[in-house]
Amino acid sequence: MSPLESSRTPLQRRAFLKAVTAGAVVTPFGLSLASCAASGSGPDTGGGGGGGATGEVSDANPFGVAAGTTVEAVVFDGGYGTDYASFAAAIVQEQLDDVTVDVVGSTQIAQQMQPRFVGGTPPDLLDNNGANAIGLSTIAAQLEDLTEVVQAPNTEGTTIADTLYPNVLGVGMYDGKLAALNYVLTVYALWYSESLFEENGWTAPQTWDEALALGAAAQEQGKYLFTWGREAASYYLTMALDSAIKEGGDDVRLQMANLQPDAWSGEAITGVLAAMEQVVSRGYMRPGGAGTQFTQAQAQWSQAQEALLYPSGSWIENEMADATAEGFQMTGAPTPTVTSGSALPYAAINNTPNEPFVVPSQGQNPAGGKEVLRVMLSPETATEFARTKLASTIVAGTIPDDAFGSSALAAQVAMLDAAGTDTFNYNFVQTYGMTQEVNGLWNSFLSGDSDAATLAQGMQAMFDRIREDDSVVKVEVS
Amino acid sequence: MVVFLGLPFAFYVVMVLYPFTQATYYSLTAWTGFSAEQPFVGLGNYARLAGDARFLTALGNSLTLLVVVPALVMVASFALACLLTFGGSTAGSVKGLRGTAFYRVVSFFPYVVPAIVIGIIWAQVYDPSGGLLNGVLTGVGLDRFTDFPWLGDVDTAMAATIAVIVWAFVGFYMVLFVASIQGIDPELFEAARLDGAGRVRSALSIALPGIAGSVRTAYVYMGILALDAFVYLQALNPNGGPDSSTLVVTQQIFSTAFSQGQFGLACAMGVVLAVVTLLFVGAVFGVARLLGVRGGARA
Numbered sequence: 001m002s003p004l005e006s007s008r009t010p011l012q013r014r015a016f017l018k019a020v021t022a023g024a025v026v027t028p029f030g031l032s033l034a035s036c037a038a039s040g041s042g043p044d045t046g047g048g049g050g051g052g053a054t055g056e057v058s059d060a061n062p063f064g065v066a067a068g069t070t071v072e073a074v075v076f077d078g079g080y081g082t083d084y085a086s087f088a089a090a091i092v093q094e095q096l097d098d099v100t101v102d103v104v105g106s107t108q109i110a111q112q113m114q115p116r117f118v119g120g121t122p123p124d125l126l127d128n129n130g131a132n133a134i135g136l137s138t139i140a141a142q143l144e145d146l147t148e149v150v151q152a153p154n155t156e157g158t159t160i161a162d163t164l165y166p167n168v169l170g171v172g173m174y175d176g177k178l179a180a181l182n183y184v185l186t187v188y189a190l191w192y193s194e195s196l197f198e199e200n201g202w203t204a205p206q207t208w209d210e211a212l213a214l215g216a217a218a219q220e221q222g223k224y225l226f227t228w229g230r231e232a233a234s235y236y237l238t239m240a241l242d243s244a245i246k247e248g249g250d251d252v253r254l255q256m257a258n259l260q261p262d263a264w265s266g267e268a269i270t271g272v273l274a275a276m277e278q279v280v281s282r283g284y285m286r287p288g289g290a291g292t293q294f295t296q297a298q299a300q301w302s303q304a305q306e307a308l309l310y311p312s313g314s315w316i317e318n319e320m321a322d323a324t325a326e327g328f329q330m331t332g333a334p335t336p337t338v339t340s341g342s343a344l345p346y347a348a349i350n351n352t353p354n355e356p357f358v359v360p361s362q363g364q365n366p367a368g369g370k371e372v373l374r375v376m377l378s379p380e381t382a383t384e385f386a387r388t389k390l391a392s393t394i395v396a397g398t399i400p401d402d403a404f405g406s407s408a409l410a411a412q413v414a415m416l417d418a419a420g421t422d423t424f425n426y427n428f429v430q431t432y433g434m435t436q437e438v439n440g441l442w443n444s445f446l447s448g449d450s451d452a453a454t455l456a457q458g459m460q461a462m463f464d465r466i467r468e469d470d471s472v473v474k475v476e477v478s
Numbered sequence: 479m480v481v482f483l484g485l486p487f488a489f490y491v492v493m494v495l496y497p498f499t500q501a502t503y504y505s506l507t508a509w510t511g512f513s514a515e516q517p518f519v520g521l522g523n524y525a526r527l528a529g530d531a532r533f534l535t536a537l538g539n540s541l542t543l544l545v546v547v548p549a550l551v552m553v554a555s556f557a558l559a560c561l562l563t564f565g566g567s568t569a570g571s572v573k574g575l576r577g578t579a580f581y582r583v584v585s586f587f588p589y590v591v592p593a594i595v596i597g598i599i600w601a602q603v604y605d606p607s608g609g610l611l612n613g614v615l616t617g618v619g620l621d622r623f624t625d626f627p628w629l630g631d632v633d634t635a636m637a638a639t640i641a642v643i644v645w646a647f648v649g650f651y652m653v654l655f656v657a658s659i660q661g662i663d664p665e666l667f668e669a670a671r672l673d674g675a676g677r678v679r680s681a682l683s684i685a686l687p688g689i690a691g692s693v694r695t696a697y698v699y700m701g702i703l704a705l706d707a708f709v710y711l712q713a714l715n716p717n718g719g720p721d722s723s724t725l726v727v728t729q730q731i732f733s734t735a736f737s738q739g740q741f742g743l744a745c746a747m748g749v750v751l752a753v754v755t756l757l758f759v760g761a762v763f764g765v766a767r768l769l770g771v772r773g774g775a776r777a
Contacts, residue, residue: 110736110737111736113512114511114512114736117512117513118511118512118513118514119514120514132736132737133737134512134736134739135737135738135739137739138510138511138512138739139512139513139739141513142512142513230627230629230630230715230717231716231717286625287606287624287625287627288606288607288625288626288627288630289606289627289630290627290629290630290631290720291604291605291606291626291627291628291629291630291631291635292605292606292607292627292630293601293605296605296608300607432738433733433737433738433739435717435737436716436717436718436733436737437532437722439717440717440718440719440720440721440722440725443630443717443720444632444720444721447627447630447631447720449631449632449720449721471508471526471740471743472738472740473510473739
């Protein structure tokens, strides 16, 4: 409306003012709504490369990265940082003419990548990890099959697949394609202080009966068997699942990973939960975990040594490096079994690798993303990673005998060697975004507020709900 | 007209109304948030929410916060404001407690601290073994609080969380109410005192009616904050607390959208929350009108 008109129609202006005021009142209430709104540009405007330009394919350039292109790698900037990716990026730039690799760190993967996936402009390589990772099943259909990468020769000419530890690719399979390549090998074990155990003549428990006996011995000294933190109660789910899978065999893993209706009433898991219920009811858990921040709880084990054992992935040494008692000599042992006649041997171990790298199909330069991955999986970068991070990649044989002086890393290699091909892995908790709910259920169980039956019921109810929910993309595990 | 109202209004339409409409539309789709496909499902998401036990728990907790937090903050800050304005010695003219200026500054401190810092500080205070609270309680001989998990026990987690939010805002609203009470003619308080009115009577019959407009506005603001409360809850109990006893709608929106990849459903939750907020504001204004409160812009 023109100024002239408006001056002649004061009533209109008043109505307008009223509308503006009403709007201003509504503003703060809408925050919750506005937070949902997308900035995405919609399906049509996406300028996705969908393959991008291709260069000449050769042994040194098996995916045909075109000269003059740029590769964008977004890497989770967590415990391992991003420098290992930059290390690989430098090698790629050296080997290929006029190719630039940009490595960008991020800890807000889902928040930052969401509009880019919608708009069709995702990065060429993405390390989808951390508390803000994208549920992989959500984007699996938009990702490249990375089988091509593991079948390619590494920089020294050996096929990459032949250089990897056994059973490390399975968790990256989505609907028959290798959608994610988990780069860092992780060993899930019970961690303890070798010096403390030696001093007291203790040994790591091989069955739950032995664990209960150890708990009694700890109690005599005013110590506890385990401790836990509220955000990491889910580590006890991992321990229970590992123990049940070893006891009952691979069927247990398949039942769990496929969210089967009777997964939580099987004999193996029931046996494990019954034993853990004993641990709780006999007072072998350090009290207060449900209200304790997890790194503080971990320090009760590594620093104050109030608890003997801690179930965790092998990142624990790195994570607690600044809060570990002098002379602790951190070492690890496999998860106990229920009976000595378990389906898998005691040495069997969960080696679910971590740091899932994916190559979005819509990126400008998917070939470039694969090339960076190929170099990361080659001996130079894998060895550099092991040396600087004191952790192994999925590439075998990069850890020297002295394990760079790290007792925990040495234990990790020893456990993997002892397990041989008796390794297994699963990652349905991350796939379906269950962690928050799992922590709720397990905090109650570990504090003694609920019992094994209630816990199993709660877990099964969650499984059933997700399985029956058509809007959740399922991942068939085999 | 065009410059002074048209431009801001256009800005408002683009930046506020459009995102609202967009989010409402998304709530009718099964959009994952990570692809360009937005399959339309009508009211399907709302039907799912009605049967989603976890969402209903979160909604219940948010409503608990909505009822309890503003009420506690209003009562506490009004009582303190009365003490600081006319609760002092009865000798001489009407005045507040000695050291009023000091109390005003000190009690305002928490408001200056960012919410996330408050959350982290209190998470430490509540720590079962190393926390200040249990240290003091066990120090005075209450041994049953040894390793007591305030934020990890179903019976205390919500109360402990509410205490933190109240602590953070009492000072601010106290200062606000002090300013409002000082706008009331002091002679009214003097006259009441001569007539024999005590402090409580003066507070309820003179101060409260005198600042009713401010209280109403403050109540609305505090209620909106209680319905959000995301930062405090995320710092104190990121997993939603024991048995989801402190899980709130905003946390559920966050995890549904980003870790479970169900943006459509998350938007439906957002719409429900917005409707609850509007109903709350309507209820507060309605009640205030019934009580004859006038003029609300003084806050």
